Amino acid sequence: MFVDRAIITIKAGDGGNGITSFIHYKGKVAGGPDGGDGGKGGDIIFVADKDISGLADYYYQTKYVAESGEAGGPKNCFGKSGNDLVLKVPLGTVIRDKETGNVIADMFNHGQTITVLVGGDGGKGNARFANARRHAPHFSQTGEKTETKRVILELKTIADVGLVGFPNVGKSTLLSKITKARPKIANYHFTTLSPNLGVSEYYGENFVVADIPGLIEGASEGAGLGIEFLRHIERTRMLVHVIDISGVEGRDPYEDYKKIMAELKSYSPALAKLKQIIVANKCDIYGAEDKLKEFKKQLKYKHPVVKMSAITGENLNELKKKIVEVLATVPPVKPLEYEEFKYEKPERLSYEIFKEGETFVVVGSLVEVLKRNVVLSDMNSLAYLQKVLRDRGIIAELRKMGATEKSTIIIGGEEFEFID
Ligand SMILES: Nc1nc2c(ncn2[C@@H]2O[C@H](COP(=O)(O)OP(=O)(O)OP(=O)(O)O)[C@@H](O)[C@H]2O)c(=O)[nH]1
Ligand SMILES: [Mg+2]
Numbered sequence: 417m418f419v420d421r422a423i424i425t426i427k428a429g430d431g432g433n434g435i436t437s438f439i440h441y442k443g444k445v446a447g448g449p450d451g452g453d454g455g456k457g458g459d460i461i462f463v464a465d466k467d468i469s470g471l472a473d474y475y476y477q478t479k480y481v482a483e484s485g486e487a488g489g490p491k492n493c494f495g496k497s498g499n500d501l502v503l504k505v506p507l508g509t510v511i512r513d514k515e516t517g518n519v520i521a522d523m524f525n526h527g528q529t530i531t532v533l534v535g536g537d538g539g540k541g542n543a544r545f546a547n548a549r550r551h552a553p554h555f556s557q558t559g560e561k562t563e564t565k566r567v568i569l570e571l572k573t574i575a576d577v578g579l580v581g582f583p584n585v586g587k588s589t590l591l592s593k594i595t596k597a598r599p600k601i602a603n604y605h606f607t608t609l610s611p612n613l614g615v616s617e618y619y620g621e622n623f624v625v626a627d628i629p630g631l632i633e634g635a636s637e638g639a640g641l642g643i644e645f646l647r648h649i650e651r652t653r654m655l656v657h658v659i660d661i662s663g664v665e666g667r668d669p670y671e672d673y674k675k676i677m678a679e680l681k682s683y684s685p686a687l688a689k690l691k692q693i694i695v696a697n698k699c700d701i702y703g704a705e706d707k708l709k710e711f712k713k714q715l716k717y718k719h720p721v722v723k724m725s726a727i728t729g730e731n732l733n734e735l736k737k738k739i740v741e742v743l744a745t746v747p748p749v750k751p752l753e754y755e756e757f758k759y760e761k762p763e764r765l766s767y768e769i770f771k772e773g774e775t776f777v778v779v780g781s782l783v784e785v786l787k788r789n790v791v792l793s794d795m796n797s798l799a800y801l802q803k804v805l806r807d808r809g810i811i812a813e814l815r816k817m818g819a820t821e822k823s824t825i826i827i828g829g830e831e832f833e834f835i836d
Pocket of ligand 2: 588589627
């Protein structure tokens with residue numbers, strides 16, 4: 417199955433815990449603190465890979481969690497860092513934040529990487545908390561916990577030339593003749609169900625051709641396979657518009673042309689404005705020559721027309737030559753414009769206070785930080801907690817909300833008395 421859009425959940429690895437430990441000497445009760453730090457959690461990294469063609473993997477597996485850091489060890493041993501999780505995506509994958517819709521990256525070049533989530537920091541071991549006044553800290557820090565994030569992966573194929581046209585006009589046949597691609601070809605509508613890419617060469621000039629499912633009138637309203645696949649030629653530099661000039665299916669070639677143009681325009685005016693070469697295909701069929709004359713008259717030289725038979729190979733080189741000429745006049749494909757993404761740790765210092773009778777509950781990311789850093793059994797640590805509560809304005813806020821000496825304050829599951 418071809419998948420060109422997926423929503424996945426990613427999470428960087430948690431940091432490993434720091435530990436509390438003391439040096440053991442033979443014959444001595446206890447030495448100094450030697451608890452090591454926890455390891456850092458693994459990052460979530462995306463890399464663009466030219467050998468991957470779709471996003472099917474991300475359709476079947478939607479949750480990706482990088483490895484957590486390991487806890488520290490005695491003897492000041494650092495915990496092992498968690499491995500990064502590297503997710504390969506095809507060229508042209510646009511990664512967006514599900515929540516904000518912002519583009520995080522356009523994976524445009526082979527090997528391009530982007531770190532979307534950074535692993536949690538390891539907690540500090542108790543050895544780190546020793547100082548002149550505190551010789552034997554009986555506490556250590558837990559590792560930093562990471563949040564999950566949802567991202568949208570969307571493939572917008574990168575190619576030089578896009579093939580458009582009604583079903584069954586010979587787009588895939590043409591692709592198979594000018595590139596090494598081997599798409600499915602058959603004499604019925606909607607043979608092609610997902611985009612095919614191929615590389616064509618003309619006297620040392622290479623260009624990438626994208627073949628997409630055929631369009632019909634009303635595609636923009638969902639008729640046939642719809643116009644969703646136009647996404648895969650949105651980033652091409654020019655179009656080759658294939659027309660069944662023989663009218664063997666009973667349609668008028670010029671009507672076909674107009675209908676396809678209308679569908680392109682309703683998807684994106686910019687796409688409809690791309691330079692085009694018209695391939696008047698199936699010229700080997702009896703009567704095609706006359707129809708071609710009529711078609712050219714109606715078209716009024718809006719685009720160059722190449723008379724062709726994809727089946728017999730007539731004029732294939734002529735077409736390639738013209739494509740190369742047009743490509744020389746149009747700018748290269750550019751990645752999307754977006755603000756450079758830099759991972760930022762979520763705001764960790766917010767808090768909210770809820771009042772339930774005489775009880776006040778303080779919640780928020782600040783509380784999580786305090787939980788990691790404060791050890792209630794340690795006097796210094798408690799003093800630190802009080803200082804933070806005062807500095808961050810929590811005490812003042814509590815007072816304003818009506819907290820008195822009778823009130824109970826709950827912070828991170830622990831109960832405190834309110835002493836102003
Ligand atoms: N006579 C003749 N038949 C052709 C020519 N080009 C393609 N065909 C035939 O037309 C039919 C459709 O060809 P495809 O290449 O599958 O057409 P398509 O435009 O890719 O069709 P969809 O994928 O359904 O949109 C096949 O039976 C081809 O053999 C041609 O130049 N002359
Ligand atoms: Mg096809």
